[in-house]
Amino acid sequence: MFPGLDSFKPTAESIPPPGNVLRLRLPQHIPVNYHPLVSTYTSSPQPASPSTLKNPLEFLLRAATIYPTKIAIAHPDAKAPAFYAYSIWAQRVQNLAYALIKAGLRPRDRVAVISGNTPMMADAFQGAIAARVVLTPINIRLTRQEVTYILEHSGAKLILVDSEYLHIIEGTPIKIPVVICNDTGRIGDPYEQFLSDGRRFSAGKGWSGLEMDADENFPSTLCYTSGTTGRIMYNFVNSANRLKGVLSTLRGSYLAAVANVVEGQMSADSTYLWILPMFHAGGWTFPWANTLAFATQITMRNVDYSLIWKHLLHSKVTHYCGAPTVQIGIVNAPGAKRPSSPIKAFIAGTLKMLFEVSTRANRDHRRCTHGSSDRFLRANRDYSDSCIWLNTYGPFTRGYPQEAWASLSLEGRSKLMARQGYSFATASDLRVVYRADESPTGPEGELVDVPSDGTTMGEIVTRGNIVMQEYFGDPEATKKAFRGGYFGSGDLAVMHSDGSIAILDRQKDIIISGGENASKLSSHPHVLEVSVVARPHKKWGERAMAFVTLHPQHVSKWEGKHDAFAKDLIAHARKRLPGFACPEWVQVVQELPKTSTGKILKIELRKTVAKL
Structure with a gap:
C-alpha cells in the first residue's frame, strides 16, 4: 500500500515485550460496576469522583489489542519514511509517557510540542494523557514573540520540537528542556533516544505502571490557536490583545471523538489523511477519533497538493479535514480527478465560501455538504449531509440530508447543503440569540431566541459536553465567554423554520452600511x-x-x-x-x-x- 513499508524497521525499544498487557492501572476504590460517562462536575481542583473514568487514551489501547498488526501511522513522504502498526505505536506512546515522567513532569504539568503533522505529534496526543500531563500544541507559523508568550503563559516544563522549527524557540528568554526530533524514527534521532530512555526507565512495569486519572474532567489539551487575526484564540481577544489558552478535558475529548466517528461514519476501513494541522484546536479531536475507529492515519509534514492527490487516488483515503482555501486548492490542483471511492472532507470556513465549494464540487458531480467550526463541511461523491463545529472541541452540528433535495437545482441544493444544521448526538443545546442585556459587565445577559424566519440574525450560543472547560489562567475572559449560561461563539446566524441554523459571518466581520448588514x-x-x-x-x-x-x-x-x-x-x-x-x-x-x-x-x- 505504501512504498517503503516493508523496508522500515522500528527501533528495538518500539517493539512491545511478549505478553504485553494493554491496560492502564486503575486508581484504588473504583467500584466494579462503574465506568460511567457522566460525572458530578465540581469546580474544585480535587477530582470530581474516583469513579468518573472515561479516557480517550483507551481507544489506542483497545485498537492495539484488536488490530495489533494494522498500520496505525503511515509517514511515507518524509526524507525518512516511517510506519507503525498499532501494537508498535502503543509501545512508543508508553515509552513517551515514561520519558516525560523521567524528565520530571508531574500530573497537570504542561508539555509543549512544536511540529507539523509527524509521528511525534501523533505520539504526543496519546503520550501526554498516559503521563497525566497536559499537551500544549503550538502553531508552527507563530512568531518567536508569540511562542515565547505561550511557553510562559502555559508554564510548559518541556518542549518536543521538530528540527525544522528550532528557529522558533532559539533565543527565547524562557529556559525549558528541549527534545529535538529529526523525524526519522531511526536510532540516533534525539527523539528516539528520548523514547528509549523512557522504555528503560519503565523497568518493565509497562502500562500497569501508568495510572489512569480518576477525574474525567482532568485537562487533556491546552491550545493556543491563532485565528484569522493572527492574535486571537478561538475568536476571543482580551484587553491586552493576547493569545488565550483553551483548556479541554478528557471527558470532552472523549465525547467529541465519539461524535466524530459516529457522525463521520468512520470505521476500521477508514484512512485519514492529515491535512489539517494537529496543532490547530487539537486536530479537532481526530487524533482520538482515528484510534476509536481503528483507522489508519497518513501524516504529511506540509500541505502539498501533488502529495494530497497521490494519496486521494492511491492510498484509499476516506477522510480528511481542512479549510475552504485548501479544498479549493485541492479541487483546482493539476492532478485533480474524480476519486474512485467516496471521500469525506471536513472543511472549516464561512457560509459564502462553503456555498462556493459545494457548488463547484456539485458541478464536478460530487455531492458536498457543509457545517461550520468556524464551520464544518463534508464532501462525498455519493453522500450528502453536513456537520459543523463552533469553537469547541471539534464537530458540533450536523445537517441531515432530505430526499426532497435530490430534485432541487444545483444552487438550491448547495444552499441547503451549506447550512450548519442541528446539534451532534453528544452535544447539547444550540441556540441563535440576541442579548437583552448588552452590558459588557453583565454577568448573565438574558438570552432571547431570534424568530425561526431564516432572516433575523443572532449569535450562536451553546453549552454542554463539547464546550471548553475554561480559558487557562483567565477567569475574567471565561466569565465573559460564558455570560448568560452559554458559550458565546461570536458567529452570526439565522434559524430556519425547520430548526436548522445557517451561519452568515463573524460578529467582528459584519460590514455596516447605512445601518444595514451587508452580505458577502x-x-x-x-x-x-x-x-x-x-x-x-x-x-x-x-x-x-x-x-x-x-x-x-x-x-x-x-x-x-x-x-x-x-x-x-x-x-x-x-x-x-x-x-x-x-x-x-x-x-x-x-x-x-x-x-x-x-x-x-x-x-x-x-x-x-x-x-x-
Whole structure:
C-alpha cells in the first residue's frame, strides 16, 4: 500500500515485550460496576469522583489489542519514511509517557510540542494523557514573540520540537528542556533516544505502571490557536490583545471523538489523511477519533497538493479535514480527478465560501455538504449531509440530508447543503440569540431566541459536553465567554423554520452600511477565492471592498484589465444582492493572506484598506 513499508524497521525499544498487557492501572476504590460517562462536575481542583473514568487514551489501547498488526501511522513522504502498526505505536506512546515522567513532569504539568503533522505529534496526543500531563500544541507559523508568550503563559516544563522549527524557540528568554526530533524514527534521532530512555526507565512495569486519572474532567489539551487575526484564540481577544489558552478535558475529548466517528461514519476501513494541522484546536479531536475507529492515519509534514492527490487516488483515503482555501486548492490542483471511492472532507470556513465549494464540487458531480467550526463541511461523491463545529472541541452540528433535495437545482441544493444544521448526538443545546442585556459587565445577559424566519440574525450560543472547560489562567475572559449560561461563539446566524441554523459571518466581520448588514459577495465563475472587508465611505460610513484571486484558467483573460473585471464582478453581484451589499471596490490579488490552517487573515486585508 505504501512504498517503503516493508523496508522500515522500528527501533528495538518500539517493539512491545511478549505478553504485553494493554491496560492502564486503575486508581484504588473504583467500584466494579462503574465506568460511567457522566460525572458530578465540581469546580474544585480535587477530582470530581474516583469513579468518573472515561479516557480517550483507551481507544489506542483497545485498537492495539484488536488490530495489533494494522498500520496505525503511515509517514511515507518524509526524507525518512516511517510506519507503525498499532501494537508498535502503543509501545512508543508508553515509552513517551515514561520519558516525560523521567524528565520530571508531574500530573497537570504542561508539555509543549512544536511540529507539523509527524509521528511525534501523533505520539504526543496519546503520550501526554498516559503521563497525566497536559499537551500544549503550538502553531508552527507563530512568531518567536508569540511562542515565547505561550511557553510562559502555559508554564510548559518541556518542549518536543521538530528540527525544522528550532528557529522558533532559539533565543527565547524562557529556559525549558528541549527534545529535538529529526523525524526519522531511526536510532540516533534525539527523539528516539528520548523514547528509549523512557522504555528503560519503565523497568518493565509497562502500562500497569501508568495510572489512569480518576477525574474525567482532568485537562487533556491546552491550545493556543491563532485565528484569522493572527492574535486571537478561538475568536476571543482580551484587553491586552493576547493569545488565550483553551483548556479541554478528557471527558470532552472523549465525547467529541465519539461524535466524530459516529457522525463521520468512520470505521476500521477508514484512512485519514492529515491535512489539517494537529496543532490547530487539537486536530479537532481526530487524533482520538482515528484510534476509536481503528483507522489508519497518513501524516504529511506540509500541505502539498501533488502529495494530497497521490494519496486521494492511491492510498484509499476516506477522510480528511481542512479549510475552504485548501479544498479549493485541492479541487483546482493539476492532478485533480474524480476519486474512485467516496471521500469525506471536513472543511472549516464561512457560509459564502462553503456555498462556493459545494457548488463547484456539485458541478464536478460530487455531492458536498457543509457545517461550520468556524464551520464544518463534508464532501462525498455519493453522500450528502453536513456537520459543523463552533469553537469547541471539534464537530458540533450536523445537517441531515432530505430526499426532497435530490430534485432541487444545483444552487438550491448547495444552499441547503451549506447550512450548519442541528446539534451532534453528544452535544447539547444550540441556540441563535440576541442579548437583552448588552452590558459588557453583565454577568448573565438574558438570552432571547431570534424568530425561526431564516432572516433575523443572532449569535450562536451553546453549552454542554463539547464546550471548553475554561480559558487557562483567565477567569475574567471565561466569565465573559460564558455570560448568560452559554458559550458565546461570536458567529452570526439565522434559524430556519425547520430548526436548522445557517451561519452568515463573524460578529467582528459584519460590514455596516447605512445601518444595514451587508452580505458577502456571491460567487463568480472566474473567481477562485474572495474575501470582503469594510472600507470607509464618505456617505454610508462603510462599504464592502472585495479582494479577489482569479481562477488559473481565467487569469490570462483579465491580464491588464482588472478594472474591467471589477466592473464585471460588481455587475454580477448586483443581480444577486441588494445594492448596499454589493462591493464598492474590487482589487485583484495574486493570493490572499492566510494562516497556517488556510484561514484568510482579514486583519492583513484591513491593513491594506487603511493605506488606501
